[in-house]
Amino acid sequence: MGTSVPPPASVLPAAPLPVLQVEDLSIRFPGPGGSLADDQGAVTALHGLSFDLAPGQVIGIVGESGSGKSAAALALLGLHRGTAAQVGGAIRLHREGLPPMDVTTVGDEELRRVRGSELAMVFQEPLTSLDPYRRVGTQIAAVHRLHNGSNRATARKHAAEALDRVGIDSATRYGAYPHEFSGGMRQRALIAMALVLRPRVLVADEPTTALDVTVQAQILDLLDGLRAETGMGLVLISHDLGVVAGIADDVLVLRRGEVVERGPAMTVLGAPEHEYTKALLAAVPRLDSVLPAQRKSAPLPASVPTPVSAPVPAKAEVGGAVAEETDGQGASAGVGEGEGAGEDALVRVEKLTVRYPGGSRGGSDVHALKGVDLTVRRGESLGIVGESGSGKTTLGRTLVRLLEPTEGRVLYRGQDIGAWRGRTLRHSRRELQMVFQDPTSSLNPRRSLGDSVAEPLRVQGLRDPRRLRAEAGELLERVGLNSALYDRYPHQVSGGQRQRAAIARALILKPQLVVCDEPVSALDVTTQAQVVALLAQLRADFDLTLVFIAHDLAVVRQVSDRIAVMRQGQVVETLAAADLADASHPYTRALLAAAPVPDPEAAREQRKARAAVA
Amino acid sequence: MTRFLLRRLFGALGVLLALSAVVYAIFYLIPGDPAVLACGKGCTAPQLEAVRHSLGTDRPIVVQYWTFLTTLVAGHSFNTGPTTVWCSAPCLGYSYQSSEPVTQMLLQRLPVDVSLTLGAAVMWLLLGIGAGLYSARRPGSLRDRATTFTVLTLSSTPVFILALFLLVVACVWLQVLPFPNYVPITEDPGQWAQNLILPWLAIALVSAATYARLTRSGVLETLSLDHIRTLRAYGWSERRIVTRHAIRGALPTLATMAAMDIGTTMAGAVFTETMFGLPGLGKLVVDSASSLDLPVVCGITLLAGTLIILANTAADVLNAALDPRVRI
Numbered sequence: 001m002g003t004s005v006p007p008p009a010s011v012l013p014a015a016p017l018p019v020l021q022v023e024d025l026s027i028r029f030p031g032p033g034g035s036l037a038d039d040q041g042a043v044t045a046l047h048g049l050s051f052d053l054a055p056g057q058v059i060g061i062v063g064e065s066g067s068g069k070s071a072a073a074l075a076l077l078g079l080h081r082g083t084a085a086q087v088g089g090a091i092r093l094h095r096e097g098l099p100p101m102d103v104t105t106v107g108d109e110e111l112r113r114v115r116g117s118e119l120a121m122v123f124q125e126p127l128t129s130l131d132p133y134r135r136v137g138t139q140i141a142a143v144h145r146l147h148n149g150s151n152r153a154t155a156r157k158h159a160a161e162a163l164d165r166v167g168i169d170s171a172t173r174y175g176a177y178p179h180e181f182s183g184g185m186r187q188r189a190l191i192a193m194a195l196v197l198r199p200r201v202l203v204a205d206e207p208t209t210a211l212d213v214t215v216q217a218q219i220l221d222l223l224d225g226l227r228a229e230t231g232m233g234l235v236l237i238s239h240d241l242g243v244v245a246g247i248a249d250d251v252l253v254l255r256r257g258e259v260v261e262r263g264p265a266m267t268v269l270g271a272p273e274h275e276y277t278k279a280l281l282a283a284v285p286r287l288d289s290v291l292p293a294q295r296k297s298a299p300l301p302a303s304v305p306t307p308v309s310a311p312v313p314a315k316a317e318v319g320g321a322v323a324e325e326t327d328g329q330g331a332s333a334g335v336g337e338g339e340g341a342g343e344d345a346l347v348r349v350e351k352l353t354v355r356y357p358g359g360s361r362g363g364s365d366v367h368a369l370k371g372v373d374l375t376v377r378r379g380e381s382l383g384i385v386g387e388s389g390s391g392k393t394t395l396g397r398t399l400v401r402l403l404e405p406t407e408g409r410v411l412y413r414g415q416d417i418g419a420w421r422g423r424t425l426r427h428s429r430r431e432l433q434m435v436f437q438d439p440t441s442s443l444n445p446r447r448s449l450g451d452s453v454a455e456p457l458r459v460q461g462l463r464d465p466r467r468l469r470a471e472a473g474e475l476l477e478r479v480g481l482n483s484a485l486y487d488r489y490p491h492q493v494s495g496g497q498r499q500r501a502a503i504a505r506a507l508i509l510k511p512q513l514v515v516c517d518e519p520v521s522a523l524d525v526t527t528q529a530q531v532v533a534l535l536a537q538l539r540a541d542f543d544l545t546l547v548f549i550a551h552d553l554a555v556v557r558q559v560s561d562r563i564a565v566m567r568q569g570q571v572v573e574t575l576a577a578a579d580l581a582d583a584s585h586p587y588t589r590a591l592l593a594a595a596p597v598p599d600p601e602a603a604r605e606q607r608k609a610r611a612a613v614a
Numbered sequence: 615m616t617r618f619l620l621r622r623l624f625g626a627l628g629v630l631l632a633l634s635a636v637v638y639a640i641f642y643l644i645p646g647d648p649a650v651l652a653c654g655k656g657c658t659a660p661q662l663e664a665v666r667h668s669l670g671t672d673r674p675i676v677v678q679y680w681t682f683l684t685t686l687v688a689g690h691s692f693n694t695g696p697t698t699v700w701c702s703a704p705c706l707g708y709s710y711q712s713s714e715p716v717t718q719m720l721l722q723r724l725p726v727d728v729s730l731t732l733g734a735a736v737m738w739l740l741l742g743i744g745a746g747l748y749s750a751r752r753p754g755s756l757r758d759r760a761t762t763f764t765v766l767t768l769s770s771t772p773v774f775i776l777a778l779f780l781l782v783v784a785c786v787w788l789q790v791l792p793f794p795n796y797v798p799i800t801e802d803p804g805q806w807a808q809n810l811i812l813p814w815l816a817i818a819l820v821s822a823a824t825y826a827r828l829t830r831s832g833v834l835e836t837l838s839l840d841h842i843r844t845l846r847a848y849g850w851s852e853r854r855i856v857t858r859h860a861i862r863g864a865l866p867t868l869a870t871m872a873a874m875d876i877g878t879t880m881a882g883a884v885f886t887e888t889m890f891g892l893p894g895l896g897k898l899v900v901d902s903a904s905s906l907d908l909p910v911v912c913g914i915t916l917l918a919g920t921l922i923i924l925a926n927t928a929a930d931v932l933n934a935a936l937d938p939r940v941r942i
Contacts, residue, residue, distance in 0.1 A: 077847050116848035123847075128840040132939060133862045143848045177938040193848065 017094060018052035019200045019233045020076070020119075025049040025089035025104075027071045027080065027257075036086060045071040046257045049089075051250070053201060053233040058224075060248030060265065061237045062280070064524040065495070068257040069237045070124070073205040076235065077119050078103045078111050093118060093201070117147045120194035124206035126187035130178040137163065137174035140193045147197055162192035166222060183388065184215035188222070195226065202227075203235045208243055212387035212551055217594040217610060220247055224607070239524060241284055242596025245269050246603030253277050265600045283529040284598045285554035287580070346513060346545050347376040347399060351408035354394050368394040370569040371408065376513065381539060381546040383560030383577065385553050385591065391569040396515045396549045400432040401425075412513070430460065433506040437518035439498035443490045449501040450476065450486030456509050475504040478541070480534060496527035500534065507542060515547040520555060532559055553580070553595050565591070615934075618942040619927070626923040633919045635679065637912045642675045648906040651711075668693060669710060682707065682912070706916065707909030709902075716913040719898065724917075726796060726894040730817070730886065731879040733810055737818035738825060739872060745822065746829020746864070751856055753834055761826070769823030777816040777889035784812060794890045813890045817883060821875060828871060832864025839863070862936075869932040877925025881918030 026048060031041025046068035053059055063069045074080055080087050091103040093114060103111060103119070123129045131139055140159035144150055150158070160170035166188040178186055187207060194202055204223065208216035224247050227234045238244050244251055244265070251268040253261040253276065261274040272278050354369040368391045376382050376399075386392040397403040398410060401417050409416045412432065420428050433456075436442035443452050454472035462468060473483040479500040490498050499519060506514050516535065520528040536559060539546050550556045556563055557577050565573045565588045573585040583589055593610060597603045649666040650657070657665075666672040670681065684690070685707060691700045692708035692715075699715065701708055706716035745765055749758035768776070784791045794812055797805040836842060837860050845855050882896030895914055902910035934940045 079843070079847060082852075112849045112851060114849070115846070121844075121847045123840065123844065125840045129844045131841045131845070131859060131862075133859075133937065146849060179939045190844070193844075 018054050019094055020053040020235075021090070021092040021094070021100075022052075022076070023050050023090045023092070025072065025075060025087070025091060027068065027075055028086045028088075029071075030084050030086070034084065044257050045085075046075070046254075049252075049254075049259060051252060051262075053235060055200065055233055056227055056231045057250070058227060058234040058236055058248045060244035060251040061235065061254060062239065062241055062244050062251060063254030064239055064280075064526065066256065067254040069239075069254050070205055072254075073121070073203050073235070073237050076103065076201075076203050077115055077121050078106075079121075081108065081111075095200070113147070116143050116194075116199070117197040118199050119201050119203070120197070120199040122187070122190050122194055122202065122204040122207045124209055126183050126190055126207075126210060129190055130186055132178055134177075135175045136178055136181065136189045137170065137176075140189070140196050143193055144196050158196050159192070162196040163189065165195060165226075166192045167218075168192065182215075183211050184219065187211060187215075187219055191219070191222065191226075195230070198230060199232060201233045201235065203237070205237045206239065207236070209238070209240070213553070213596070214387065214590060214594040216243070216596065217607075221607060221610060223247065240596060241269060241280060241525070241598035242603065245598050245600045246596065246607050248600075253280070269598055269600050280525060281598055283525040285529070285532070285552065285558050286597070287554045287557060287592060287595055288597075289558075344377045344379075345375045345411075346378040346413065348411040348414075349374040349376075349395075349399070349408070350411065352395070352398060352405050352410065353407040354391075354398060354403060355406040367569050369398070369405075372569070372571055374564060374571060374574070376545060376547060378512075379543065379545055380561045381536075381548060381559055383556035383563040384547060384549045384566060385551065385556045385563060386566030387551055387591075389568070390566040392549045392551075392566050393517055394569075395566070396434065396517045396547060399513070399515050399547060400434045401429070402434065426460070430456075430509040431512045433509060433511040433514050435499075435503050435506045435514060435516040435519045438522045439495065439502040440490065440522070442502055443498060443505075445490055448487045448489055449481070449493065449498075450483075452490075453501060453504045453508055456505060460509065471508065472504070475508050476501065479504045479507075479538070480530075494527070495523050496531060499523060499527075499531055503531075503534070503538070507538065507544075510542065511544070513545045513547065515549065517549045518551065519548070521550060521552065528555065535559060553591050615931075615942060618930070622923075622927050622930075626920070626927075629923060630916055630919050634682065634912060634916055637915045638675060638679045638682070638908075641906070641908050641911070646906050647671075648908060651906055682909075706913035709907050709910050711902075711905055711907050712910075716909045719910065720895065720913055720917055723893060723895045723898055724880075725798060726887075726892050727880050727882060727896070729799060729806065729810060730813055730883060730892065730894065731876055733807070733814040734817035734821070734879065735872060735876050737814050738821040738875075739868075741818055742822035742825025743829045743861075743868065745826040747833065747857060747861065749826070750830045750833040750837075750860070751853070753830075758830075762830075765823040765826045768819045769821075771820065773816055773820050773883075773885045774889050776819060777812070777886060780812050780816055781889070794892070796892050813886050813892060816889070817879065817886055824871065824875075825868060828867055829861070829864050832867055833860040836860040836863025865936050866933045866940075869936060870929040873925040873929035873932065874922070877922040878918070881921045882914065 025046060026044065027046040028036055029043050029045055030036050031043075033040050036042045049068075049072055051059055061069050061072065071080075071085070075087050076091060078091075087104050089104065092100040093103060094100050095118060101110065101114065130136065134142075137156070137159050140162055141152070141155035144155040144158045145152070148155075156174075160174055163170040163174065168185060168188055173181075173185075178189070181189060187210075191207075202223075207223070208219050211219065220243065223234060223236070226232070234247075236244060236248055248265045250263065251265045252259050253268065253274065255276050261268055261272060261277045268277060269281065272281060349372055352369050352372040352374075353367070356366040356368055370391075372391075372395060374395075384392045384395065394403060398405055401410070401420070405418060409418055411417070412428075417428070417432070443449070447455070450469065450472045453475055454468040457468055457471060462471075469486070473486055476483050476486060481497060481500050481504070485493060485497065485501075490501075493501075499522075503519070519535070520531050523531060532555065535546065535548070538544065546559070548556060548559050557580055560577045563575055563577050563580060564571045565575075565583075565585065567587050573583060573588050575583060575588075580588075580592070583592065593606065597606060649662055649669055649671055653662050653665045663672070670678055673681075681690070685701070685703075685705045687703055689701055689703040689705045690708075691698050699708065701715040701717070704717060706720070708715050709719060712719065745761050749761040752758055781793070785793050791808065791812065794809045797809055799806040833856060837856070842855060842860060845859055846852075850859075882894060882899055884896035884900055886892070887894040887896045895917070899911060899914045901907075902914070930942055934942045
């Protein structure tokens, strides 16, 4: 058992030596045949990445999926060992009184000893990164025992301290299992695991991607505080420029394995030089962009007295496509109390309650929705925002009758959709369609894209293969997919293309109402912007009524005329998208305050404001 | 938990009722008359009639079935000619062929199968999980392939061939063991174990394959999960990850499988019992079925059903114990 006691983490004064030096790091994955030759399908995931990480410094690595950032993160801890990946270059870990260790070449046993104690990692998937069979506290204590050879009691004490430090009450939650924690708490627990040995370097790979915005803000604040407190170097990897902007000192922008731009966060994100960085920034949906339908220009005072910088021109054009069709609709009058305007209501939700039965151990029922009243007007785009567990997905599914209400009803053109039976139900389903969050799992992997799109027609009774093909092919074109993709399978196309196909499938029956449940949250920012623009376009083309569900306020704001904010199964506020800045409900304001901003200066201000409130 | 067990109990009663009805129906449909068999050669028509009457097979099947059910809960007296035998509940009937109450016959033989099964289960779990872990440590390696090959060869060997092979090797060539002759554990535990080693091994070698493969695939699947990556990133050794953590992912499946296998083997291992001359349930059911001894066959079927339901329930309880996320 290694007894490498971590040195006291003291921040060295001026011009500290780097704790981690990465030199010319490259990673190559062999092709299906195991060959590393280009023509055999081998891929270079990362090429020539170099950086120095000083104690207490935060380096942000940004890029879209496929940019090689996660491969880089794993390489920093030598986690490519035992896989087919080929890692080149050097990763030198500097420790006091010891010669530098090159992670890429050092022996397995020596590397094992620094993992966790000197180099720690926090992963993207907090929900699955803890051992489901063991108690959270025990898992953290086990790491302490493994590296320090400490006894049970000591390890327990340290684990409890680490938990307390990340804001989990160790007195009551030490013995909990991971599944008893929310996503945010699990990520905190993982951070506690990373902290228990006071490592010199923490690699955080998309630590907040799976989390709600308010939780995301807490985790980032926590990481920032710990860095300052313990002097550990932090490598923060994210696709979200907003996440990096608020915390990173230096930023590296990765594109297809190459660094295209690097420098201080202020420079890279404030005044980017490279086209790619500019494109990334432009694609980020912003709460302070000028909405097309917005007459009055309202720079967003993000909650509390926070002087947010004025909207940067030229970055606000992402939602451009929304302009044409929201015109004339604008922010209709009397938005908040518009529920009574029954004539133009396409769907009316009355006192909708959905309960999921509790566990058989006599656990109480879960109220997913508690008496929701809501109106969706014909032709409008209604955004529904809320964090996980707020009931927004349940509401969306109930709207298209994928779920039955426990109480209350959903009226579509005045008819109770719960009363539809048999043929009426099947026929009426044409009118109400849904687009799901993750196209990878909502498209049948064994069916070609075209077949998936044609499927609803087949279900509705169309059998002629030529007509099916023609109609599905046409729709693929409408959503911006070449009909040559008709015979491709989901795994052969990109995430954005998959979601386009999923949208085409929802539209092929010419529905009146399309409910999109987090349609872009599984996509990269640039793809996100394209899909959002596509939805706006299609809404005009097909004369659709759109319900757009998302956790990201900025995205919802781009596509919606009105926004309903949900929390704990209730709609706490309904307001026009243009009036979001004037939201009155404290929860809406909290959401606004937590939303990440890709502008480093604004992000820092926002953080300070949060700290002041806390 | 209590609610779960109660629900299971009611479900089990339904299943057993249906099971006994099906057995009765099958016996009614297949050709052959138990009375003819019971009466023997040179049986006259009036004699046959009398035997039918005493067996009760002259009455409608529904009445017979109803009698069977009431006998089970309330007991029944059976007229065996010279005397009358009282069979107390739970009475599964009376076998005129063996002149014994069925319940008693089953209770005599059950210990044999329990001994056989429990010993074999320990062996097949050790062998199977061991082999699975051994090959999962280095998937695709020579040792993985060699293990898989051995295990598959054994599992595709019929148990009677394997039994014969074991007998020949151990008792004839090497002469390290006497020919098995069942001794109850209550008489002499040493003899009991010595005589059962070969039958245990025969069953274990055949069954271990399933467990080896389940362990291997379960461990490998778990190894690709995120929480294992966390363990690697925090410096756990690969060996410890496989033997302490990844095995947890395979355990629920293994437990389910083991409970089911134990349940079914206990209800009779025909080939093994026959090969090793063990007086167990498997042999009894074959003999009784061929001599159309309906009460015995029905009794064994119900016992088997009960054992399998018990095994299933045990599997569910085990699953909940092994995985904190499962609640019953």
